[in-house]
Amino acid sequence: MSVTLFLKLYARLAAVAVAVIVVCVLLFSLMNPIRKQIWLETTAEPLMQWLATVPDAASQYHWMSPLFDLEVGNPGSFELSAVNAERLMYGQVVAEKVDAGYRFYVLAHDGQVNRLALEDPYSELARATALIARWHLETANGKQRVAMGLQLGESLGVNIAPVQDASQLPDQSVLDGLSRHGLVSFNGADGNLRVLFQLSTGDLWALDMASRFNPWSWTVIALFVLFLGGVLALALFLGLRFMDGQMRKVESVAVRMARGEMGARVEAGEGTVVSRLAASFNSMAEQIQRLVEVQREMIHAVSHELRTPVARIRFGVQMIESANSPETLHKQLQGIDGDIQELDELIDEILTYARLEQGGPAFTLRQSSVPEIVQQVVDEQAMIHDSIDIRCQIDESSQHYAMADIEPRYIHRAIQNLVGNAARHARGKVLVTCQLDENNCRVDVEDDGAGIPEDHWEKVFSAFARLDDSRTRTSGGYGLGLSIVRRILYWHGGQAFVGRSDELGGARFSLVWPRVQ
Incomplete structure (x- = not known):
């Protein structure tokens, strides 16, 4: 995988991750205030509806006004938004956030509006409910209290029951607060608020509140899981769609080539998934x-x-x-x-x-001496073309790097083709130069013939190519020798090219390839 493709994928995944986090934070910050509002109104509804059914609740529960700012008045005496006022008229309990906590409103049966102002709604609702329960239980005799406790708990949306087992009692520090105030609240084993109060007869009663507000309820988690699953599904769909589109490009070009459009090519930019393909x-x-x-x-x-x-x-x-x-x-x-x-x-x-x-022969590269092969070819061609002065020039410094990774038979064939061509077209001299260094091998074959025009330098390497000058059919050959030379050099990772000889004035053919494959 290319670095560019990796960075692109990483950047896109990082962008998706950041977007998901931002959206989740926004959903959480926008959704939880609404959920808390609904939870507050649902939790306060039993108590508020109870107060709505009590005639003149502020007088009957006179201790609630100083403790919880219970106020009874006309609907127009309270500053409510149009939406909350309409909800109030439909008999719903309305919770309104203010600087000092929350205010709860409910429409009483007599058309008046009851309002409670609570700084800490959960704990104060528990305390107010416990005080009302204790007030009513004090008015009942011992045999009626259990039945009344069940009825009060059902109406007030809590669980009210006498404490009959010592294991239900809290720590001593909590009991000390009960002895001083007659009513104390603490967290139960389930984490919800529990209120313990004592009647004048000495009986202990316990009130268990509904569950606390949980910002990470299973509905929120399920929503986030669905959202993340949807994002992952969308990302996977888009990724597969992009991959499919890229693969279809390759497929369409393959189909076009099968139909005979050999010039069809795949157009893919750099750094894409299928760029290497x-x-x-x-x-x-x-x-x-x-x-x-x-x-x-x-x-x-x-x-x-x-x-x-x-x-x-x-x-x-x-x-x-x-x-x-x-x-x-x-x-x-x-x-x-x-x-x-x-x-x-x-x-x-x-x-x-x-x-x-068509794919190259079965090359068996091995360490062989290039100068020895060059000298062997020169000696062979000198015997064949005895009328031509064929000389070999090898630098002494090249002897140190004489061994190279080559296929000796094909390198011999390439040099032989060049020297044989040069001898056929030379007037009297052919010079073969061999130069080697740490990285490359180079063999130059020059002659004193008429040379090759510059505009034909590339054409001479084409198969069956012949020129309309001294290098014609009369010189022998079939136009394949130089093509074979170029392909041999190609499979050795090198190049064959032609130029003009500065020393002899004719053509100069050069072979260059890596010394170590």
Whole structure:
């Protein structure tokens, strides 16, 4: 995976994570005040509805006014928003946040509005409920108190029961507060508020409040889990959709190539998921297109190259039929043998070129001495072309780096092709130079011939290419030698190129490849 692709994916994931966190914080901050408002009104509703049913609650529960600021008045005497006022008219309990806690409103049966002002709604609602329960239990006799406690608990939305087991008692510090004030509140084992109060008869009663407000209730967690699951599903869908779109590009190009559009290519930008696949696919497509073009050119060129020797063989056979002397017969047989030899050489060149073009031969790279191969080729060609002065020049410093990773047979073939071409086109001199260093090998072959025009420097490496100057069919060859040279260098990771010889004035062919593969 490329660094660019990794950074892009990381940045997108980080952006999604930050967006999810921001949205969750916003949801939490916007949703919990509403949930708390609903919880407050639901928790206070039993007590407020109880006060709404009591005639003149402020007088009957006279101790509630100084303790909880119980106030009874007309609906217009309280400053309520239009929404809260309308809710109040529908009989709902309204909780309104103020600077000093909350105010609770309820519409009484007589048309008046009861209001309670509580700084700490949960604890003060528990205390107010316990005081009302104690007030009513004091008025009942012992046998009626249990039944009244159940009835009061059902009406006030709490659990009221006498304490009959010592294990239900709190710590001594809490009991000390009970002895001083007659009523004390503390957290029960379940974490909810519990109020313990004592009647005048000495009986202890306990009041258990409803659950506290939990900002992380299972509904909130479930909502966040659903939201995160939805975000992950959306991200996965978009990611798969993007991947599918990228893969469809490759698929469509493959279909177009199957239909014969060999020039079709995948267009994928840098740093995308399929950029490496697209690059490999395009490289493969270029190789296939090149091989198809090479095959087409080879078929055309081979059919053209085979016509001449085949025509000469046919002519020779016809001449044999009409030969009237042994000398004529022998001459024609020699000509046919030469044409067959030419065909054999042509087929060898074609097969070698085909192997190098279509995926390369089975190279077995091994450490071999490049200067020795160069000297061997020069000695061989000097014997063949005895009229040409073929000299070899190897730097003494290159002997230290003589060993290189090569396929000796093919490097020998490449240098031999260049030296043989140079000898055929030279007027009298050919110079072969070998230079090696720590990283590269270089072999230059120069001649004193007419040279090659600069605009044909690239063309000479094409298969079956011939120029309209001194390097023509009359010089021999089939136009495959230099193509074979270039492919051999390609499979060695190097290059073959042509230029002008500064020393001899003719052409200079150069081979350059890495010394260590």
